[in-house]
């Protein structure tokens with residue numbers, strides 16, 4: 284794995300309040316940002332569902348439980364970890380995030396690969 288990442292400003296905390304979920308494009312990558320409640324911090328995940336590539340930000344987000352429900356076929360993800368809850372055995376690709384002042388920076392790997400995990404059928 285390459286340590287070579289580029290930090291790119293994706294948004295500011297003015298547009299990503301605690302409990303907010305935001306869909307952004309960063310250097311051509313579809314990224315979903317979430318600002319978890321109760322000091323959970325900002326996370327950045329792939330923006331497309333690992334099932335059939337529907338936009339995850341269009342799903343139903345519950346900031347109190349940290350669970351995102353994809354509106355495609357109701358898969359559930361825990362946005363504290365990116366892990367699939369239903370079904371298990373899948374997860375979302377997570378980008379590194381840094382918050383400087385109110386700027387939210389996302390680390391985009393410069394490895395020339397697509398940063399999108401697919402569900403692996405056992």
Ligand code: FES
Pocket residue numbers: 332333334335336337353354355356357358
């Ligand atoms: S596309 Fe998300 S659950 Fe099917």
